[in-house]
Amino acid sequence: MPSLFGIAWKNIRRKRLRSILTIIGIALSTWVLVSLLGFNQGYESSLNKDIDNLGFQVLLTAKGCPYEAATLMLKGGTGLKYMPESIVDTVKANPEVEEVTPMLMHAVFDPNKGEEGGITAFLGIDPVTYPRMKTYLQFQQGKWFNQPQALEAVFGYEAAELEQREVGDSYLLPEADVEIKVVGVLKRSGTQDDGTIFLPIRTLQKVYKVNGQVTSVGIKVNKSTDIAKYEEELYKLPDVQVVSMAQVKQTISNLVATARVMVMSIALIAILIAMVGVMNTVLMSVLERWQEIGIMKSMGAMTSHIFKLIWFETILLTFVGGVVGSVMSWILATATDKLIRSVLPYSPTSALVQIDIILALKAIGIIMFIGIISGIYPAWKAARIRPIEAIRSTEGEL
């Protein structure tokens, strides 16, 4: 027994080339759609991952203490305020905290810098926790110091260049006149780390006699933690200020929102192209089968049957195209990633395009919905065919 669906399927196969071209068109649109949706999803999580790589989401400093080197320089190296090192344990006691790293910023006046002397700043870090939090830092030469009291330093690339230091060279800590060894030079990271000289925090405390003091604490909390709420919590500690990530998150979400608008407008264009393509194909097919449809109506087909018949064709075309396109986008994900990366001025490090089965199903759903919408007009047109018009148009007799 012939079914409407079977008739529709066979009709798609009748004009094989045209159907294939239409399916390719839909598949391409789906590919664009899936890739863009994948980008939308991947870009955000990738950016978040980058943020994660920065190590700590919250920075705790003593109240009034400059937390940016630039501020410190403007103040001529003064204004540093200290917190007792015991604060590390206090912070760590909170189960929401994953890791804590103490830091000591120290500025030294160097009379042999410039005409009237200048400031050199050092960052004392914990050789155990700090490298774990800042995994994105890579070495041009050497490695991190591993002894907490070692007379060793790691230079950011630009700091190393200015001091012309390489691994194995000596460096003289100004003011204290203590000689230390360079054990590592970092690769350029495009961040302020490039200009930083890192020392073990114990060494820095000892050399410049700031024992038991830190200037800031980097805090990494569990993923599930509500950072805003946690920051509130931190303010209960005496005389601290919390450098919030909220603003950074805001910047990122703005960035993502902009990208999303851009991405969605391209997706919309892809959808429109697919829509016009489907409508054209199905409409052509209706016009060609004008008489056939008229005959079907004379044989007892209701308006709704014809409507369904044409609609099935549209849905079939879009479904096949959607599936092909999804598979294609999955196979081509890496290439798409490269393509987008080459266009974007700033891209996060991990996968930009993240495609999963849910996303593919979503895209197929969208494409089929589009098929359903664009099938309405041809189907409606076909359903309105009156049997007599179809027959008369060829019988040529009154």
Add this chain to the structure above:
Amino acid sequence: MKRIGILILLLVIYTTGIYAATGCDLNEPDRDVKRLFPGSTGFKTSYVSIQQKGGKALQTKIEQRLGDKFTGMYETMDVPYTVYEIYKDKQGIGYIHGVNQKGQYGGIQVFLALDPKGVIKTLYYQKMTNQSAKAFRSDTFTNQFKGLSMKDFAAYSPVTGKQDGALAKIKNPAPKAVQDFRATLRGIKKNLILMQEFGYTK
């Protein structure tokens, strides 16, 4: 977008030390020029590198004249050198040019104020890390280089450190820092060669 990306990173990362980028610039050009060339009315800043002026061949030539190979991670062809051309009204009255020279405990920035013919007016260490830095930076030491020019350094070999002619009179102000004394001489020689090879002085 890249800027935003960096901005994010800047916001997040806790760092110290802001250093000038790669080359060797005066920290405060306006003030420094006035001091090194009293009576100057203006200056023009240009950036030149060996790479852009002649590449590998030029580097080889410079190394031959210097009597030493370029060494280390930072002494490369693409280092941008900053040359300040000094004017009094519309007349060129000299140049200021600095090079980064590797010292024992840190970078040494060897700046020379030259007259248009390439004769040293002033030697200025913008930066030096060394227990005896004060002795090197003293006028007593730096004034000895006044009036010297390329021809006085032509025979100097940074490898042997043997001083001839006019250079023979110049004594190391800090016997313990012999390495930085030699670095100074190498830095000055390299500075003078570059100025000639870049076509500023004869």
Add this chain to the structure above:
Amino acid sequence: MSQPTAPLISIKDLHKTYVRGSEHIHAVDGITLDIQEKEYIAFVGPSGSGKTTLLHLLGCLDNPTSGELKVAERTVYSEKAAMNERDLTKLRRELYGYVFQKFYLIPTLTVEENILLPFAFYCKPDAHKNAQHLADLLGISHRLNHLPKELSGGEMQRVAIARALINKPQILLADEPTGNLDSKRSAEISDIFSKLNQEEGLTIILVTHNPAMAKSAGRMVELRDGKLV
């Protein structure tokens, strides 16, 4: 079911007028006619005489401009009322089978599927059995799995007839069924029609230019300029 006494189809003063530009064409111009059950009637006449239009009106494929049309005692069209599209479709399903000069087979479907096509739209029991019976009757049972393009013209028209009869209609409407066939095939189709009328008791309404076929009809009606002659 219609009562034996009443005519199966009855038309009174039926008009169909087309407007073509400023010209009014009276394709059917006041025809009154009764067709009895099991009758075999042939309409003949020159081209443009209105016989095909009349056939379409009798077959409820077209709406008259005025007059009255009753089929199986149901009013299809009168001055007061006209059947809606839905009821017309039902009426066509129930009572009619159609055969046209061009066979209008669906090229992508096999012979069997073409014959069973109406049941894509509604169900009737014993459809397959009936299909087999009709295929045997029309001598196309060996062609059931073929596509229309593999058939001869005569075979295609037999398939179209089988499709027209699959719903066991009371009335078969045929518009120039032999128009695209040579004389031998035409004669075969003509025989089939006679057989269907006599053996199956089918009411047949035929439009034809073929004199031999017209003669085989029980009643021949001639039209000229939209009127009965």
